[in-house]
Amino acid sequence: MAYARWRHMLIESQRHALKAVDEWNCSTGSFGDFVSHMHKAWHYLLHAEFKKDGVDYHYKDPQTGQYKMIDGEPSAWDLERCLKERYSNIDEAVRSNAKLFVQLRNKVEHRYEHNLKIAVDGKAHAFVMNYEHEMVTHFGSSFSLADRLRFPITLQSLTVEGHAQQRAAVARLPQATRNLVAKFEAAIDPAVKDDPRYDYRVLLVPMVGKKTDADLAVTFVDLHNLSEEELIVLSELGRTGTVMTKVKHRDVADVGKMLPKEVARQVEAQVPFEFHIQPEHTEMWRRLNVRPATSAANPYDTVDKYCVYSEVFGAYVYTTAWVTKIVREIGTVDKYRAFFGREPRRKKLTAVPPQILSTEPAPQDHDTLGKTA
Structure with a gap:
């Protein structure tokens, strides 16, 4: 089967990306090879995008308008130029992350590879995740590498001794290399520096409790689906570090869960209109695929972030995260209209006792009624 030119380029891009991750995860792998292969993976990926979209990605002489030639072929844009074209004025975190590795590519010294790998661990993770996101966004989920990549087994991040070794390894980096990263980050916006698309930092917390067949060893938490309180907790953990203690787990049936009636009550307390089990709540879990039908x-x-099935009661129970998501999805009149395609029902005003509306002082007791001064 003959493939379009862009598809051949994309396949080559994926080959380099997989080689890069293999180098990273292998205990004897080369950080320099990781950077080199990811550089090529990104380069081929963006060229494939430009080719598919009909964008001319070759250098031209600004005076003559003719292509600049190398060995008889038009000279294609380098990765830095591709990044500038693709991420012009948007996704600055993605572009900054890739630009850092473009600069590091020529600065890797073999004897300090291990130290540098530790120093830029989160940035390398973001480098790969941004690549996956870019590929799937532009070419579709059928090109995802997710089924071929796994979370690596690591000791450095899971033991106290390993963490101390990490810090010592970073301290041994040559001053010139540390200055390169420091100067690069000093020149970018602080918001970009804290963006997970620039530096993807992970908090590893062992899961406790009863395991189900649907559980995976690693669960991804989408920051966009967390409440403000949850984000604050994670932010504090990230700044101060975490002290892990062994917890003796005791099963408590459906702890922290609620039935639909309580969900509706909590949601209605946070929105300016009525919210009921029928039709709003039922329609939302159906359309958002939170749980299956009763039958x-x-x-x-x-x-399970939003809903679980209770064997004890033979019913579905919901989490506070589900309440938060509902409010986020339909919490304003405009959002309600957009989601349901109809007008919300305004809350009924509570009847106010006449004496509260009166401007006259309320009588103190029944004995004062009808008396004159």
Whole structure:
């Protein structure tokens, strides 16, 4: 089968990306090879995008308008120029992350590879994740590498001794290399520096509790679906570090969960209109695929962040994260209209006792009624 030119370029891009991750995850892998292969992966990816979209990605002489030639072929844009074209004025964190590795590519010294790998661990993670996101966004989920990549087994981040070794390794980096990263980050916006697309930092917390067949060893938490309180907790943990203590787990049935009636009550307390189990709540869990229908063969097929099936009661119970998501999705009149395609029902005003509306002072007791001064 003959593929379009852009598809061949994309396949080559994926080959380099997989080689890069193999180098990273291998205990004897080369950080320099990781950077080199990811550089090529990004380069081929963006060239494939330009080719598919009909964008001319070759250098031209500004005076003659003719292509600049190398060995008889038009000279294609280098990665830095591709990044500037693709991320012009948007996604500055993605572009900054890739630009850092463009600069590091020529600065890797073999004897300090391990130290540098530790120093830029989160940035390398973001480098790969941004690549995956860019590829899937532009070419579709069928090109995702997610089914071929796994979370690596690591000791450095999971033991106290390993953490201390990490800090010592970073301290041994040559001054010139540390200055390169420091100067680069000093020149970018602080918001970009804290963006996970620039530096993807991970908080590893062992999961405790009863395991189900649907559980995975690693669960991804989408920051956009967290409440303000949850984000504050994670932010504090990231700044101060975490002290982990062994917890003796005791099963408590459906702790922290609520039935639909309580969900509706909590949501209505936070929005300017009525919110009921029928039709709003039922319509929302159906459209957002939070849980299966009541008659489904597998009642456990839920998004457990929002809803779980209770064997004890034979019913679905919901989490506070589900309340937060509902308010985020339909919490204003405009959002309600957009989601449901109809007008919300305004809350009924509570009847006010006449004496509260009166401007006259309320009588103190029944004995004062009808008396004159």
